Amino acid sequence: FDFTLMVVGQSGLGKSTLINSLFMSDIYEDSTYNGSGIRMPKTTQIRSSTVHVQEGGVHLELTVIDTPGFGDVVDNSQCWKPITEHVNSLFEEFLNAESRVIREAMEDRRVHVCLYFIAPTGHGLKQVDIEFMKELCEKVNVIPVIAKADTLTPEECSRFKKTIMNEIHENGIKIYQFPDSEGDEEEAAANKKLRDAIPFAVVGSNTVVEVSGKKVRGRLYPWGVAEVDNLSHCDFTTLRNMLVRTHMQDLKDVTDNVHYENYRCQKLAG
Amino acid sequence: FDFTLMVVGQSGLGKSTLINSLFMSDIYEDSTYNGSGIRMPKTTQIRSSTVHVQEGGVHLELTVIDTPGFGDVVDNSQCWKPITEHVNSLFEEFLNAESRVIREAMEDRRVHVCLYFIAPTGHGLKQVDIEFMKELCEKVNVIPVIAKADTLTPEECSRFKKTIMNEIHENGIKIYQFPDSEGDEEEAAANKKLRDAIPFAVVGSNTVVEVSGKKVRGRLYPWGVAEVDNLSHCDFTTLRNMLVRTHMQDLKDVTDNVHYENYRCQKLAG
Ligand SMILES: Nc1nc2c(ncn2[C@@H]2O[C@H](COP(=O)(O)OP(=O)(O)O)[C@@H](O)[C@H]2O)c(=O)[nH]1
Numbered sequence: 001f002d003f004t005l006m007v008v009g010q011s012g013l014g015k016s017t018l019i020n021s022l023f024m025s026d027i028y029e030d031s032t033y034n035g036s037g038i039r040m041p042k043t044t045q046i047r048s049s050t051v052h053v054q055e056g057g058v059h060l061e062l063t064v065i066d067t068p069g070f071g072d073v074v075d076n077s078q079c080w081k082p083i084t085e086h087v088n089s090l091f092e093e094f095l096n097a098e099s100r101v102i103r104e105a106m107e108d109r110r111v112h113v114c115l116y117f118i119a120p121t122g123h124g125l126k127q128v129d130i131e132f133m134k135e136l137c138e139k140v141n142v143i144p145v146i147a148k149a150d151t152l153t154p155e156e157c158s159r160f161k162k163t164i165m166n167e168i169h170e171n172g173i174k175i176y177q178f179p180d181s182e183g184d185e186e187e188a189a190a191n192k193k194l195r196d197a198i199p200f201a202v203v204g205s206n207t208v209v210e211v212s213g214k215k216v217r218g219r220l221y222p223w224g225v226a227e228v229d230n231l232s233h234c235d236f237t238t239l240r241n242m243l244v245r246t247h248m249q250d251l252k253d254v255t256d257n258v259h260y261e262n263y264r265c266q267k268l269a270g
Numbered sequence: 271f272d273f274t275l276m277v278v279g280q281s282g283l284g285k286s287t288l289i290n291s292l293f294m295s296d297i298y299e300d301s302t303y304n305g306s307g308i309r310m311p312k313t314t315q316i317r318s319s320t321v322h323v324q325e326g327g328v329h330l331e332l333t334v335i336d337t338p339g340f341g342d343v344v345d346n347s348q349c350w351k352p353i354t355e356h357v358n359s360l361f362e363e364f365l366n367a368e369s370r371v372i373r374e375a376m377e378d379r380r381v382h383v384c385l386y387f388i389a390p391t392g393h394g395l396k397q398v399d400i401e402f403m404k405e406l407c408e409k410v411n412v413i414p415v416i417a418k419a420d421t422l423t424p425e426e427c428s429r430f431k432k433t434i435m436n437e438i439h440e441n442g443i444k445i446y447q448f449p450d451s452e453g454d455e456e457e458a459a460a461n462k463k464l465r466d467a468i469p470f471a472v473v474g475s476n477t478v479v480e481v482s483g484k485k486v487r488g489r490l491y492p493w494g495v496a497e498v499d500n501l502s503h504c505d506f507t508t509l510r511n512m513l514v515r516t517h518m519q520d521l522k523d524v525t526d527n528v529h530y531e532n533y534r535c536q537k538l539a540g
């Protein structure tokens with residue numbers, strides 16, 4: 001079962017930490033990232049790591065694509081180009097393989113979901129975020145997340161989410177849509193809940209801390225512990241369940257039926 | 271007693287909030303900033319507000335210059351230009367006035383200190399920070415601060431400070447130097463303490479919260495309260511004392527004897 005997840009966003013928004021938190025394993029063990037924030041050098045090229053993960057009985061060949069942090073350089077025009085080209089190259093590879101191999105037998109290395117990390121400024125999207133997401137949404141399922149959500153108080157967070165969603169709609173950014181599950185009341189309610197939580201406010205951590213005698217993953221501040229898996233602290237668990245349990249198949253289907261189809265049509269149209 | 275402080279940094283780093291926290295008064299009462307994070311429109315031009323502040327018996331004509339948040343736009347090349355030109359225009363104004371008026375009688379609207387806000391990424395300075403600070407240090411006393419320091423655990427913060435100071439030295443960025451007070455042991459110790467704390471890790475807030483029955487200024491999270499005035503939470507108090515009590519005169523002297531002199535010489539040299 002192949003699943004490819006891509007993380008995109010400015011350097012320093014906790015992308016590597018979140019990936020490790022999502023899959024409970026140091027996906028970058030082969031790299032110089034050691035989970036304590038010391039990273040030499042920064043990701044300067046698109047890096048893929050594939051691991052075998054077992055989630056609820058399902059065996060996943062999980063590929064994570066970490067992209068060069070942008071925002072470091074002074075001129076960010078076209079900073080999305082290397083990334084959209086990478087997504088295209090994976091479609092191209094699949095297209096070529098399809099004409100030669102039975103589809104069921106082949107690996108699917110296409111990007112099934114892209115988590116776009118938004119800096120928790122409290123104001124709104126940056127111009128570069130709007131342009132970047134617009135480009136990405138044409139090619140891949142984009143789910144916006146608010147990075148380092150422990151920077152925001154609950155009130156600031158809900159206001160920030162509203163502002164972002166307004167800007168996403170105003171700018172016609174077509175992010176991933178949770179399916180309309182009309183037949184099933186329970187599923188429809190679950191999907192509505194997910195729709196209302198977007199963008200997911202995430203906190204990531206690879207550190208285990210003790211809180212009231214219990215071991216939790218979190219960030220230890222002098223004023224308390226921001227817990228990764230605590231639903232009253234952030235949406236991490238919501239995102240994780242959605243990605244790994246309930247919506248992985250839909251993300252793959254939409255990639256195949258919509259994004260890949262668009263690529264094929266554009267390719268054939270020449 | 272005239273004192274002009276300028277704040278510079280990307281949009282959304284808490285500059286307006288910190289200014290309000292520093293001087294305990296809503297310096298932007300005339301603007302649309304209402305302290306709750308809703309700001310329409312963003313500062314698109316350099317804005318000066320002057321208030322009369324009384325601090326420990328000293329009457330200050332305090333001018334705060336808030337600069338356009340950069341980092342929103344895709345291309346940030348030369349984003350420092352409007353700001354360095356503004357600093358120059360104030361030197362120019364003073365130079366022209368000096369030739370006509372007795373110095374003691376005139377207003378001093380030159381910029382005495384610039385707080386440069388660094389985003390708490392945990393990695394290091396961005397390229398734009400290095401270039402911006404380099405330009406600024408030629409003209410004004412620059413004190414780097416780590417914005418929204420409640421984003422960093424104590425360990426991440428001390429590591430981040432070391433990284434930043436290394437990068438500042440490696441790039442020859444001449445930030446404001448605390449004086450060498452050789453005569454006075456106590457003063458020398460105080461100055462060493464300040465030198466070791468740079469860049470100041472600040473948290474700002476205009477909200478009052480109750481902690482253990484006491485009213486404090488801080489940010490209320492589900493996991494605790496990050497307190498502005500608590501020295502084990504951030505360096506706010508250290509910065510404030512240094513600016514308003516102990517080093518205001520030195521900041522003015524260095525502006526007059528070094529930065530303004532450099533401006534005059536360059537002007538005369540043609
Ligand atoms: N406040 C906060 N800091 C985080 C979070 N996740 C990671 N960090 C810290 O942010 C810094 C950069 O994290 P990293 O994962 O390397 O970011 P990346 O450059 O986007 O991959 C490190 O010091 C992390 O410990 C989070 O959820 N909240």
Ligand SMILES: Nc1nc2c(ncn2[C@@H]2O[C@H](COP(=O)(O)OP(=O)(O)O)[C@@H](O)[C@H]2O)c(=O)[nH]1
Pocket residue numbers: 121122123150151152156280281282283284285286287288305306307309339417418419420421472473474475489
């Ligand atoms: N985490 C954190 N957030 C802050 C801090 N200071 C301000 N904020 C929040 O950051 C957002 C932007 O603040 P603002 O002062 O308008 O930033 P500016 O654009 O740099 O002037 C608002 O939601 C503030 O409440 C801080 O010290 N820590």
